[in-house]
Amino acid sequence: MDKVQIIGIGDDGVEGLTAAARQRLAEAGLILGARQSLAAVANHPAPKQDIGGDLEQIVRRIEAAKGVSVVILASGDPMFYGTARFLCDRLGKERFEVTPHVSSMQLAFARVKESWDDAYLTSLATQPLDLVAEKARTATKVGLFTTDESPPKAVAQALLDRGIDYFTVYVCENLGSPDECVTQGDLEEVVQQQFSPLNVMILVRKPGVPDRPASMKGRRLFGNPDEAFLQSQPKRGLLTPAEVRSIALAELDIGRSSIVWDVGAGSGSVSIEAAQIAAAGSVYAIEMDPEDYALIAANAERFGVTNLIPVLGQAPDAWKGLPDPDAIFVGGSGRHVRGLVEQAFEKLKPGGRLVANVGSIENLADVRKVLAKAAGDTKVLMINIARGNDQLDRLRFESLNPTFLIVAVREGGRRATDKN
Template sequence: MSAEARSKLVILGIGDDGTAGLTEASRKLLAEADVILGARSTLDQVGRVAGRKQVLEAEMPAALEQVREARSALRPVLVCGGDPLFYGVARYLCDRLGKDGFEVVPHVSSMQLAFARVKESWEDAYLTSLAGRPLEPVLDRIRTAEKVGLFSSDQHQPNKVARALLDHGVDYFRAYVCENLGSPDERVTQAELSELAEMEFSPLNVLILIRKPGRPDRPNLGGGRRIFGNPDDVFEQSRPASGLVTQAEVRAMALAQLDIRPTSVVWDIGAGSGSLAIEAAQLASLGTVFAIEPEAADVALIESNAQAFGTANVRTVAGRAPEALADLPDPDAVFIGGLARQFEPLIEAAFGRLRSGGTLVLNVATVESLSSSYQAMKRLGVPVRVWNVMIARGVEQMDTLRFDAIPPSFLLAATKAASGRS
């Protein structure tokens, strides 16, 4: 390491196996340090060194002042567990004192070790720490995740998390608790959530949740119901969720264009989990919504969601359009969604049955589908309205705000001329 870098405060990651798991370069940093800051348990792992050890205060403002003072030393080191930039202290210090005053030397994160122990990849997992944050928003993120990695906390140990998940109807994960990773008393426990709720673990643990194959999301039962634009996670969904629920923002735009009246007859073709059909039924409270869906498992989801929302005017039609449309009453509004590859026959058949003054709205996900569908709708002989819907939702992560983009899609709408108009 350069002389310039050595003049900075080094934030050094260390594992539960102490100095034995460090590289030779990291051990040299500790041996040459004149002051070493860290939590008491982490300092105990360092062993005997020449430098003065100083226990870091638990309250961050006081710890920040200690770090300021330590930076006046010739070779200051701050030791912390695992990767200091992965839910560690390094980001907090760099944000408040400037990145130029620090050098970060990471160790393998205990989260990385935990996923390695259970032989699961972690690049697609939802990862977070429960320290200092409420459990409820974390439960909502877990609900729709495939894999989850959690740093537990004194307040939220694995048994409490398991009980909370079960209380929310989330029972479709198998759980692993990885304790004291890298140390002689390391232990990995696999359990069902119901079993986990009755177990006790060492404070140093990582909880991993892996979704069981083929299990649908359970709806989020918290909060009130909206007439339209309900959050995606209030609907029971099959997996993968993408493409099976029309996102709330897109759904709201589509329903606005459909211009549904209290007595309307509505077709939802390719209804998936039924989110749009159910909200259309709430708008057409005296009418009927027909949810056309070829997959038997999704038909069951539509019926379950309709029952949860109390929309008795949703009628499921198990079949593939356009053949399944033959015996249905003519609609006042038609929505076409789902993952169909050929929308042109559906557009022609549905618009042909549409009552005068009614609107057809189409939601597609690819540029190729947009192009072919747009040309098919232009052949209907009426103006076609088109939107490119690109939305990002704000997500709080620790003490920062970031935006997660939902998959972009396209809406197309065409209205049939009212009787007596050309």
């Protein structure tokens, strides 16, 4: 059986093909391809069929073409986010022979004079925009095949919505054709513009810029300074301290897509940092004090987290209707903490973790007893923190009140949460 020839072709048409590719094309008894590719071989005597983006139609046509030399014309490099990858996976590599042309991605990087060996390359036809935007956050360079559903302006807006504002953008349109155009600008400028559907978008990180917007300089994924959060002045000091918060978040074992409850959220410091870690998940900040509830929303806006949902009400009634969590943080100082912990633990998904933060020996004993009975095992940490304070020519340490963390895991195996 003759192999099906998959030949990459550019906007320069047949003239841009190698001699070997032209010979294979000349021997074709049937040519399949998109309308633009077929226009380049209009004078070829073989029958032609426009298959557009219908890959299943290509499969059916190949299977029906018995005893006929089939050539498939594809744009650029057919193995680079192209037709050949799909066909080889579907029908087997042995059925095909691939002759690549220069990819439009290669042309785009050449036009902007940037190397692409260290770039994150992908197509929005196969990857969701949300995922691509998050992967771009830590990339040095990004090369994107955009789509009608996710054009350059939508990509730029998605990045800006996440505070990713540190890229120079190049939109390379109609590469290799007479009306080729390369537009350079900032993300804010690209949001305002329309481009040809045939484009490649390149992002190049500006020199010396961290993985965060300028407005977030000094802000951390977790362990932010206490003063970074808005707090009720009369109750100032009840915020979970940065050091305790960091340990508690580590013990919660939050994944990227986790669902988290923060019971007794206060002004929301734990909730906000949990939301930053669970960027593709949801965090429910449950608080019965209306003033603190308002502060949670204000702090969430301050940190730019959109996956945090403040819930006003008293637990356990306030968590009715909420999705079962992968992780729960419970903070409190009253005798009611024991009952909250007991009821909250039953809401955990199998394999989920609960961390309770208490400040008294009595609450430690009560909560530990409840969790030991429910989980069979607990981990207890006593945290003593002293912060250095310069006084004249001497360094003195100011101690925070000791606090306790009790950690328990609900049996049932590892939860099915994305841990990447």
